[in-house]
Amino acid sequence: MIGVKVQDLVKKFGDMVALKTISLTIEPGELFFLLGPSGCGKTTLLRSLAGFYLPESGKILFGDEDVSRLEPHKRNTGMMFQSYALWPHKTVAQNVAFGLEQQNVSKAEIERRTMEALDSVQMGQYAERKPNALSGGQQQRVALARALVIRPRCLLLDEPLSNLDAKLRLEMRTEIRRICKEYKLTTIYVTHDQKEALSIADRMAVLKDGNILQVGTPLDVYKRPMSRFVASFIGETNFIEGKVVRSDAGTALVKTERGEFSGVMVPGYEVKDGQTAYLSMRPECIKIEDIKPEDNYLEGKIEDVIYYGEVAHYVFKSGDFRLKISELNPKYLTHSKDKTVYAYIHPEDLVVLKD
Numbered sequence: 402m403i404g405v406k407v408q409d410l411v412k413k414f415g416d417m418v419a420l421k422t423i424s425l426t427i428e429p430g431e432l433f434f435l436l437g438p439s440g441c442g443k444t445t446l447l448r449s450l451a452g453f454y455l456p457e458s459g460k461i462l463f464g465d466e467d468v469s470r471l472e473p474h475k476r477n478t479g480m481m482f483q484s485y486a487l488w489p490h491k492t493v494a495q496n497v498a499f500g501l502e503q504q505n506v507s508k509a510e511i512e513r514r515t516m517e518a519l520d521s522v523q524m525g526q527y528a529e530r531k532p533n534a535l536s537g538g539q540q541q542r543v544a545l546a547r548a549l550v551i552r553p554r555c556l557l558l559d560e561p562l563s564n565l566d567a568k569l570r571l572e573m574r575t576e577i578r579r580i581c582k583e584y585k586l587t588t589i590y591v592t593h594d595q596k597e598a599l600s601i602a603d604r605m606a607v608l609k610d611g612n613i614l615q616v617g618t619p620l621d622v623y624k625r626p627m628s629r630f631v632a633s634f635i636g637e638t639n640f641i642e643g644k645v646v647r648s649d650a651g652t653a654l655v656k657t658e659r660g661e662f663s664g665v666m667v668p669g670y671e672v673k674d675g676q677t678a679y680l681s682m683r684p685e686c687i688k689i690e691d692i693k694p695e696d697n698y699l700e701g702k703i704e705d706v707i708y709y710g711e712v713a714h715y716v717f718k719s720g721d722f723r724l725k726i727s728e729l730n731p732k733y734l735t736h737s738k739d740k741t742v743y744a745y746i747h748p749e750d751l752v753v754l755k756d
Contacts, residue, residue: 402429402585403464403554405450410459412445419445421611422459427604432581432588434598437608438634443591444559446608450589451557452476463554474503476555479548483560485540487532493519493543494528500551518550519543521580538569545577549584556581558590562597570594574601595635599623607631625667629754632681639687639724641680645672645753653753655680659699659719664751672755679754684727686750689715694745699724702741706734717744 405427412420420442427433435443448454450461452473461469468476479500487496498515506514519525522542532540541561548556561577562570578601581588592598598605599619606616607630615627626632629640643657648671654663655678662680672678693700701719713731717724724744733742 403587404429404431405555405587405589406460406462407446407450408460408462410446410449410461411457412442412449412454413457419611420449420456423611423613425606425613425616427587427589429587430582430585432578432590432601432603434602434605435589435591435608436593436595436598436605436635438593440610441608442611443593443608445611447557447559447589447591450555451478451480477551477553479551479553479556481544481548481556481558481561483563485532485544485564487540487543487547489532492529492531493524493535496532496543497547497550500547504551514550518546521549521583522546522576537565538573541565541569541573542576545580549580549586553586556586556588558588560592561590562592562594570597577601599635607634609634625665625752626681626754627667627670628756629679629681632752632754637684637725639682639684641682641722643678643680645674645676645678648672648674652748653678655753659722662697662746662751663748664753665749666753670755672753676755679756681752681754682724682746683750684714684725685729686746687717687724687726688745689717689726689728689733690743690745693743697748697751698743698745700741700743702738703733704738706731708734717742719744 407423407425410420410423423446435446437443449456452471460467494515497518498511501511501514516525519528522545524542524546562573574597602619604618605622607614609630615622615631623635632638641657643655646654646656651666652663653666653672654661664680699719701717703715704718705716707714711729713728713734715726717726726744
């Protein structure tokens, strides 16, 4: 296993700066996600790691080796593309074996390692088939086996599940994590799918406009976002603007048009007394109550309900302000729209942001 370090990396395409002095450390054996909207720089960073793009400045280190200017085939990375890029005229086994043939591995070793890689992704029985005889999920497994067979120092995955249907995506999330951990691979995975990242990543980086906004575990990034962009991009949230009345020891009291609320601040991103702040409230953290809570609540009415069986999504109206609320095992489905109720959020679940 190797770690990967990116130091002050800058990549330009003409006058457009795709990566703006990016720095990042990925631990050996880590399943690390690069996450962000289209055009944020995540694929550019992945292709720079693979050697397909050469940076204008900065360094890329695999372990202690500087690979910033090394040709792609000398970096020993396994790359899996969004399109799978399988040769239609070759069999499954021939597709997987190609990388080993380029390394001048013996024929017996190629056969052994090819079948080992195919078996690891449960595709051994399809070795003699052509790619066009396989389903999308099966082609995805073959592409993964092809990346694994060369025993890469680092596995690079570029939105590998985007062409699969919802059921297959769920299945392959678990499968990819299992394989990466079984092979003890340092893996860097690009996606725009937040659920995908939250469900299988060890850590993730959220990018926007060529910058890294936040790095952390899925729990850290979701529960303690450092900005409004991260809070709204990773999952869903409600924002209320206000002024800080009092801040102390990682907590703040914020006055808004809908009342005063207590919440927590992310270390290093604290707001001070008198500053404008934004309250981030996740829909699933808000509880609907019939009895008025002592604090941290909005008074209003349920304006609309969307029912999904195990969960319901409510539109809660308080004055001119509307709040999205999610409830598991919902009980307010037939609630009167004329009855006053209270939306309560615990201070630990309310994040106070400065931008």
